[in-house]
Amino acid sequence: MLAHARVAVPWALVLVCSVMIVVMLALLGRWPGQTWALGGVAVGALAGAVAWCLDEPLAEIVGAAARHLRWRLASQGLGVAVLAMVWVAAVMVLGGDLFGRRSDLVLQGLAAMVAVGGMTAWLRSRGSGHPGRVLAPYVVLISAGLAITRPLARQLPLFPLPYEGPWAASRVLWVLLAGIGVGALLLAVTDARWRRRPVSPR
Amino acid sequence: MSADATRLPVVPASSAAPASAVGRLAVTEAGRYARHPLLLIGVVLTAVLSAQWRDATGELDSGLTYVLAPALFIGVFGIVVMYRLTRSSDRLAEASGSPALGMRARTAALAWAVLVPFSAGLLWFVWAAWRYSTTVTPPNGLPFGGVGGSWSYAWLFSLGAVSCAGGPIIGLDLARWFPRRGIAVVTGVLLVIASMALNVLMQPGVLEGLRYVRVFWPFTWFGGQFGIEGDENRTVILTGSPEWYVAYLVSLCALGILVALYRDRERPRERLRVGIVVTTIAAVVLGVITMTSGVQETMVNPIPSTGAAASPGE
Numbered sequence: 001m002l003a004h005a006r007v008a009v010p011w012a013l014v015l016v017c018s019v020m021i022v023v024m025l026a027l028l029g030r031w032p033g034q035t036w037a038l039g040g041v042a043v044g045a046l047a048g049a050v051a052w053c054l055d056e057p058l059a060e061i062v063g064a065a066a067r068h069l070r071w072r073l074a075s076q077g078l079g080v081a082v083l084a085m086v087w088v089a090a091v092m093v094l095g096g097d098l099f100g101r102r103s104d105l106v107l108q109g110l111a112a113m114v115a116v117g118g119m120t121a122w123l124r125s126r127g128s129g130h131p132g133r134v135l136a137p138y139v140v141l142i143s144a145g146l147a148i149t150r151p152l153a154r155q156l157p158l159f160p161l162p163y164e165g166p167w168a169a170s171r172v173l174w175v176l177l178a179g180i181g182v183g184a185l186l187l188a189v190t191d192a193r194w195r196r197r198p199v200s201p202r
Numbered sequence: 203m204s205a206d207a208t209r210l211p212v213v214p215a216s217s218a219a220p221a222s223a224v225g226r227l228a229v230t231e232a233g234r235y236a237r238h239p240l241l242l243i244g245v246v247l248t249a250v251l252s253a254q255w256r257d258a259t260g261e262l263d264s265g266l267t268y269v270l271a272p273a274l275f276i277g278v279f280g281i282v283v284m285y286r287l288t289r290s291s292d293r294l295a296e297a298s299g300s301p302a303l304g305m306r307a308r309t310a311a312l313a314w315a316v317l318v319p320f321s322a323g324l325l326w327f328v329w330a331a332w333r334y335s336t337t338v339t340p341p342n343g344l345p346f347g348g349v350g351g352s353w354s355y356a357w358l359f360s361l362g363a364v365s366c367a368g369g370p371i372i373g374l375d376l377a378r379w380f381p382r383r384g385i386a387v388v389t390g391v392l393l394v395i396a397s398m399a400l401n402v403l404m405q406p407g408v409l410e411g412l413r414y415v416r417v418f419w420p421f422t423w424f425g426g427q428f429g430i431e432g433d434e435n436r437t438v439i440l441t442g443s444p445e446w447y448v449a450y451l452v453s454l455c456a457l458g459i460l461v462a463l464y465r466d467r468e469r470p471r472e473r474l475r476v477g478i479v480v481t482t483i484a485a486v487v488l489g490v491i492t493m494t495s496g497v498q499e500t501m502v503n504p505i506p507s508t509g510a511a512a513s514p515g516e
Contacts, residue, residue, distance in 0.1 A: 013384045020388070024395060031402045033434075038398060045391055052384060137282045137387045142243065144394055145274050151251035 001075045008057050008072070009079035017049035018086045022094065029096035032162070039098070039105050040147020040159035046087050047112035048140035053079035054120040055132035070189045073121055080117060084110065099162035107171065108159075111178035112143075118181030118188070125188035224307050228314035231287060235318040235370075238283045244275035245322055251275075252326065255333055262343040262427055262437055262507060265334060266354060269361040272326045273421060277369035278390045280319045284373030285386035288312055292377075306466040309378065313459045316370045323366025330358050342505035344425050344437045349497065356444035357424055364451040368420055371458035378465040397421050406431070413500065417442040417492045420454060424497075427507065435507035443496025450492045453485040 024042040027035045054076050087109045095102055116139055123131030146152075147159040157170040235241060251271040291308050303311075334354060339345065345354055369390075376385055400419055404412040405428070416422045424447075425439040460481055464474045 010383060013388075016384075016388055020391060020395065027395070027399055027402065034402045034405075035398055038395070041391060041394055048384075048387060133383070136384065137240070138243075140387050141240070141279055141282060141390060142247075144278070144391060145244075145247055148274060148394070149247075149251050149270055151247055151254065151271075 001071070002078070004067075004072065004075040005078040008076050010052050010055070010057075011079070013052050014049060014079050014082060017045050017052075018083065020045055021086060022090050025090040025094040028098070029094045032096065032098055036162060037148040037159070039108070041144045042087075042090075043105075043108045043112050043159075044140045044143025044147065046083060046109050047116040047143065048136035049083050050080050050113045050117045051120045051132035051136040051139060053083070053132070054117060054124065056124060056129045069121075069125055073124075073189065080113065084113060087113075101162050101167070104167060104171065108174055111174040111181075112139075114185075115177040115181035118184035121188035122184035223303060224310050224314075227303060227308065227311035231291070231311050231315035232318050234287055235283060235315045238287070240279045240283045241276070241319065241322075244279040247275040248272050248322075248326060252329070255330075262340065262435070264337050264339045264343055264345070264354070265330075266344060266357055267423075267426065268330065269358060269365075272323050272362045273365040273369075274394075276319050276322050276326075277365040277367075278393060280366065280370035281373040281376070281390045281393075282386045283319075284312065284316070284370035285377045286373075287315070288374055288377035289381060292381075304466060304468060306463055306469050309374065309462050309466065312374055313371070313462065316367050316374075316455075316459075319370050320363065320367040323363035326366075327359050327363040330362060331355055334358065342437060342503055342507055344427075344503075345439060346437065346503050346505075347439070347501055349425075349439055349501070353424070353444055353496070356448050360444055360448045360451055361421060361423075364448060364455070365421060367455050368451060368458070371455050371462070374462045375458050378462045393421070414441055414493060416440075417447060417450070418489045420451060422447075429507075430502055433506050433508070437503040437507065439497055439501040441497050441500060442492050446488060446492040446495055450485065450488040453481060453488050457481040457485055 021042050024035075024038040024045070028038045028042075054073065056072070088106055091098075091102060091106050091109070095105065098105060116135060120131045120135055123135070128134075143158075146156070150159060150161075153160065154166070156173070157166045158173060160167055160170050248271040252268060255265045255268045288309075291312065292305075295303075295305075295308065339350075372389065372393075373386055376389060397419070400412065400416055400422065403409045404416055423440065424442060424444045425437065427435045428438040428440070430436045430438070457478065460474055460478045464471055464478060
């Protein structure tokens with residue numbers, strides 16, 4: 001399993017994203033007022049890194065492999081675990097008090113990881129070899145844009161401002177996203193009978 | 203056999219792809235760019251955010267900071283769009299075995315496709331210029347102290363419209379020189395981090411000297427609520443000329459296109475090399491002019507940000 005993770009996880013990208021997250025959290029911890037949006041940018045980068053981690057690097061030949069998708073996902077989960085540890089450590093150690101919103105930022109990051117990870121796994125179970133390559137740019141860029149400009153701050157409070165934002169609604173939204181991710185992950189790793197397509201009699 | 207004989211044959215310039223073929227490919231690439239979901243999402247988000255700029259009368263920044271919308275949603279998104287278009291163009295060329303058009307012609311066609319996001323940025327600028335012209339700036343707002351007019355419109359054009367072309371050109375360069383998984387997205391995020399870091403680092407007491415040389419960075423503010431001691435929202439006008447900044451950014455875009463074209467080693471590159479050197483010198487000169495012209499001392503609005511004078515029209 002470790003040997004597979006060594007090859008399948010894009011460790012260089014994990015490292016680059018981890019460094020970016022650490023830098024963003026360090027800036028956020030030092031100047032929280034001026035760089036508040038970096039929290040959301042970091043959440044997006046974290047989620048994008050998860051999508052890249054769960055991509056299938058050998059999608060063209062993996063159909064003939066003896067290992068089940070569950071096993072491969074579990075193996076690649078090592079990269080996701082590393083990212084989760086980097087995230088929690090960076091927020092707790094570098095993030096400072098964050099206007100009392102530190103636990104909310106941890107929640108946003110972990111929920112984004114679960115949501116994007118579940119979606120990527122589900123797409124893989126549907127036969128897409130590189131869903132991360134498709135998902136990651138959208139997740140990272142749209143998160144960054146929404147965090148910086150907050151165009152729908154009231155309707156879609158993903159990254160509220162520290163004082164005036166609707167934090168309760170934001171928490172509900174993130175938990176909901178995480179729930180969708182868990183559901184997608186379960187669909188991906190279980191061979192539910194009702195999901196199987198009937199075989200054509202021809 | 204002499205060493206010269208082992209070199210790849212140099213194709214004479216006259217046998218380069220005909221302009222009409224490049225033109226046709228440019229139209230195709232422009233169509234692909236225009237249909238890309240990230241561009242469409244970016245345009246929608248730009249419109250949604252800009253729609254909130256119903257009336258900036260009374261706002262301290264007079265709505266000038268709305269340039270973030272096209273710069274982020276069309277410019278930074280454009281890094282990924284153009285990177286992907288370029289890579290898919292290369293894959294098609296590889297799959298065809300002997301592509302009808304070489305790398306340089308394909309790069310030129312992709313460079314023409316930059317007109318698509320730039321046109322979107324231009325449309326936004328026309329709208330923003332009209333919106334700004336109807337805005338009444340409060341005395342404690344931005345701009346102040348005799349600065350305004352061309353200063354504000356150059357701000358909107360450079361950061362709002364030119365950045366819509368700059369991002370895709372960065373994507374073109376990345377695809378030509380550093381085709382790596384995730385590099386376009388990572389570069390976009392790094393640009394955002396660096397721009398925000400620049401803003402906090404040039405605060406008084408940190409690295410204030412950065413304020414003077416910051417104009418060399420491709421996205422920088424020329425004023426805002428940078429604050430002073432005791433009034434952290436006080437509006438401030440920073441040094442440099444946004445009018446010259448437009449010329450500086452255009453020279454960077456030209457340089458980016460030349461660097462992308464230079465990647466093709468199978469055609470003569472001497473003229474491109476000269477072009478790159480000349481454009482680099484021009485960019486440095488324009489950057490220095492941007493830095494040394496216009497406002498030369500940081501101007502602090504004499505009226506506090508929370509002063510009674512905040513009411514518009516006074």
